Amino acid sequence: MAISFTTICFYLFSAILVFAGLRVITARNPVHAVLYLVLAFFTSGMIWMLMQAEFLAIAIILIYVGAVMVLFLFVVMMLDINVEKMREGFWRYLPVGLVVATIMVAEMAMVLNGRYFRLESLPAPQAVDVAYSNAQNLARVIFTDYAYPFELASLILLVAMIAAVALTYRRREGIRRIDPSAQIAVKAKDRLVIHSIPAEKEEIVAESTGDVAK
Incomplete structure (x- = not known):
C-alpha cells in the first residue's frame, strides 16, 4: 500500500x-x-x-x-x-485537578462514542462544486446560526485583554504619567496665557546713544 x-x-x-x-x-x-x-x-x-x-x-x-x-x-x-x-501548592490542588480532569475525560468519551462520531453514521462524501467557498459558507453559518456564541466569544476575549492590562499595570515612582481626566478638564483660556511686558525700546536706544557719545 x-x-x-x-x-x-x-x-x-x-x-x-x-x-x-x-x-x-x-x-x-x-x-x-x-x-x-x-x-x-x-x-x-x-x-x-x-x-x-x-x-x-x-x-x-x-x-x-x-x-x-x-x-x-x-x-x-x-x-x-x-x-x-x-x-508549593501543587499537592494541595492535585485532588481537585484530578476530579476536573476525570470529568473532562468522561465528557469527551461520551461525545466521541456518540452516534455523531461513528463511521457508519457518516454520510458518503459528495462532489464539491468548483465555485464552493469555505470562507463564504463559514461566514454565513457564524453570523446567522451562531451569531450570539460568536459575540459571546469576542466578549470573553475582551475581558481577557482587560484583565491582562489590569494585572500588568503597576504604579511606579519617578515616572511621568498622563491623566486623561485632567486633560479633558482643561479649558481653552487656561491653555494660553498672555503676559504684558513693558516696552524697553526707549531705554535701549538711550543707552546705545550714550555709549556712542562716549
Missing part, C-alpha cells in the same frame, strides 16, 4: 502537535510553555491546511499565534511569575 505525501505530513504534524501539547503542561519555565503552545497552534493550522480548511488555518495563525499567544507571552514575562512559589 503506497503512502502519499499528504499522509506523511499529517502524521508528522500530528506527532509534533502531541509533543508540543505535552510540553505545554510539563515545561518548568512558563515562557517555554507559552512558546510550545505557539508551536501547537501553528501545527494545528498546518493540519487544517492539509484538510483544505484554509480559512481556519489562516485564522488560527493570524489570530491565535499572531495576537493572542503574543499577548500571553508578554503577560507571562511582565508578571514575573515565581515558579517555586507556585509549586
Whole structure:
C-alpha cells in the first residue's frame, strides 16, 4: 500500500502537535510553555491546511499565534511569575485537578462514542462544486446560526485583554504619567496665557546713544 505525501505530513504534524501539547503542561519555565503552545497552534493550522480548511488555518495563525499567544507571552514575562512559589501548592490542588480532569475525560468519551462520531453514521462524501467557498459558507453559518456564541466569544476575549492590562499595570515612582481626566478638564483660556511686558525700546536706544557719545 503506497503512502502519499499528504499522509506523511499529517502524521508528522500530528506527532509534533502531541509533543508540543505535552510540553505545554510539563515545561518548568512558563515562557517555554507559552512558546510550545505557539508551536501547537501553528501545527494545528498546518493540519487544517492539509484538510483544505484554509480559512481556519489562516485564522488560527493570524489570530491565535499572531495576537493572542503574543499577548500571553508578554503577560507571562511582565508578571514575573515565581515558579517555586507556585509549586508549593501543587499537592494541595492535585485532588481537585484530578476530579476536573476525570470529568473532562468522561465528557469527551461520551461525545466521541456518540452516534455523531461513528463511521457508519457518516454520510458518503459528495462532489464539491468548483465555485464552493469555505470562507463564504463559514461566514454565513457564524453570523446567522451562531451569531450570539460568536459575540459571546469576542466578549470573553475582551475581558481577557482587560484583565491582562489590569494585572500588568503597576504604579511606579519617578515616572511621568498622563491623566486623561485632567486633560479633558482643561479649558481653552487656561491653555494660553498672555503676559504684558513693558516696552524697553526707549531705554535701549538711550543707552546705545550714550555709549556712542562716549
